[in-house]
Amino acid sequence: MRNNRAMHRIAVLALDDVVGLDLGTPAQVFGTARTGDLTPLYRVEVCTPGGRPIRSTAGFQVVPDHGLELLDSADTVIVPGIHDGPPLTDGTLDASVAAALRAAHDRGARIMSICTGAFVLAAAGLLDGRRATTHWAYADRFRRFHxxxxxxxxxxxxxxxxxxxxxxxxxxIDLCLHVIRTDHGSAVANRSARRCVVPPWREGGQSQYIERPVPRTAETGTAATREWARQRLQEPVALRELAAHARMSVRTFTRHFRSETGLSPAQWLLQQRTEHARLLLETTDLTVDQIARHAGFGTTAALRQHFHSRVGVAPTAYRRSFRRTPDPVASSRP
Known part of the structure; x- marks a missing residue:
C-alpha cells in the first residue's frame, strides 16, 4: 500500500491517435481522490514525445505541457489506448519512448495501460512473461505481435x-479506482466513484463480455433488486427471494441479472459482501468475527476463505496493511 503524504505524481503518456476517453480518464478519476479535508491526493500531467501536439481519435489535437522528461520523476505512468500507429500496425515502438518507459519502470515507477495502451507496454518489453489484458477485439493481433x-x-x-x-x-475507470483503493483505501475510492457517477467496485476478474452494456429500465430490470439486496448483505438472501422481489421467475431473473451485470446473482452477492467486508476492515474496530456476520458471510472461516480467494490476503493481514485513521466523511458504522 502506497501511503505517503506527498502528492502522488501521475504522468499520462499520450501518443498519436490517442483515444479521447482513455486520455481523460486518469485526470478525471484520480482528480476526484481527496482526503476527508478535500486535500488532493494525486497530480495528473500529460506528456508526449518531444512535447509536441498529437492527434486524438475524437477530432481534436492534444497540446501537452511536457515531453518525455516528465517520466523521469513520475510515481505512476499511464499509457492510454491508441487506434493507430506502429504499436498497433506492426507491434513496434519509437526507441525513445520505449527507453523512457523502461527507465521509469527500472527506477520503481508504477506503469499502467488503458485498453490498447497495452500494445505500447508490450512493444517496450514491459509485459514479456507477465499476465496482461487489453480490449478483447484486439486480442488476436496482440498475440501475434507479442x-x-x-x-x-x-x-x-x-x-x-x-x-x-x-x-x-x-x-x-475500474483500474484507476482499483489503484486509488490500493493506495488510500475503500472510503476514498468509493467517494471518487460517487463523484464520477460510476460503480464503486468491479473486480478485475469480472468478464469484459457483458451481454447488455446498457441496463434495462427500472420497471423491467434488476437494478432495484440489487439495491434491495445491498441493504440486506448481513442476511441470507436466496435466489428465489431476489427473483420474487423483481417479480420474475428464477430463470428470467438470472438471465436478466447476468445480462446487466456480467455476473450471476451468487457471484454478485459475493462481490458485494467482500467489498463491504473490506470497508469494515479499513474503517471500523469490529472484530473479524463481527465483520463476517455484518457482511453476510456468517462465519469467520467463510469470510477468510472468500476474502483470501478474491483479495489475495487474509482479513487480518488486509486490516494491518489498510487500516486507516478515522475519516470524518466516511461512516464507521456497518
Whole structure:
C-alpha cells in the first residue's frame, strides 16, 4: 500500500491517435481522490514525445505541457489506448519512448495501460512473461505481435503490482479506482466513484463480455433488486427471494441479472459482501468475527476463505496493511 503524504505524481503518456476517453480518464478519476479535508491526493500531467501536439481519435489535437522528461520523476505512468500507429500496425515502438518507459519502470515507477495502451507496454518489453489484458477485439493481433505475453482478454484489468493493464474504454475507470483503493483505501475510492457517477467496485476478474452494456429500465430490470439486496448483505438472501422481489421467475431473473451485470446473482452477492467486508476492515474496530456476520458471510472461516480467494490476503493481514485513521466523511458504522 502506497501511503505517503506527498502528492502522488501521475504522468499520462499520450501518443498519436490517442483515444479521447482513455486520455481523460486518469485526470478525471484520480482528480476526484481527496482526503476527508478535500486535500488532493494525486497530480495528473500529460506528456508526449518531444512535447509536441498529437492527434486524438475524437477530432481534436492534444497540446501537452511536457515531453518525455516528465517520466523521469513520475510515481505512476499511464499509457492510454491508441487506434493507430506502429504499436498497433506492426507491434513496434519509437526507441525513445520505449527507453523512457523502461527507465521509469527500472527506477520503481508504477506503469499502467488503458485498453490498447497495452500494445505500447508490450512493444517496450514491459509485459514479456507477465499476465496482461487489453480490449478483447484486439486480442488476436496482440498475440501475434507479442507471443511472450500471457494475455487474458476476458478480464477487466490485471494488477501485476508494478505493471497494470486494463481492458477497453470503461475498464480504465475500474483500474484507476482499483489503484486509488490500493493506495488510500475503500472510503476514498468509493467517494471518487460517487463523484464520477460510476460503480464503486468491479473486480478485475469480472468478464469484459457483458451481454447488455446498457441496463434495462427500472420497471423491467434488476437494478432495484440489487439495491434491495445491498441493504440486506448481513442476511441470507436466496435466489428465489431476489427473483420474487423483481417479480420474475428464477430463470428470467438470472438471465436478466447476468445480462446487466456480467455476473450471476451468487457471484454478485459475493462481490458485494467482500467489498463491504473490506470497508469494515479499513474503517471500523469490529472484530473479524463481527465483520463476517455484518457482511453476510456468517462465519469467520467463510469470510477468510472468500476474502483470501478474491483479495489475495487474509482479513487480518488486509486490516494491518489498510487500516486507516478515522475519516470524518466516511461512516464507521456497518
Amino acid at each position: 507471443p511472450h505475453v500471457d494475455l487474458d482478454p476476458d478480464v477487466l484489468f490485471v494488477d501485476g503490482g508494478d505493471v497494470l493493464t486494463s481492458a477497453g474504454v470503461a475498464a480504465g
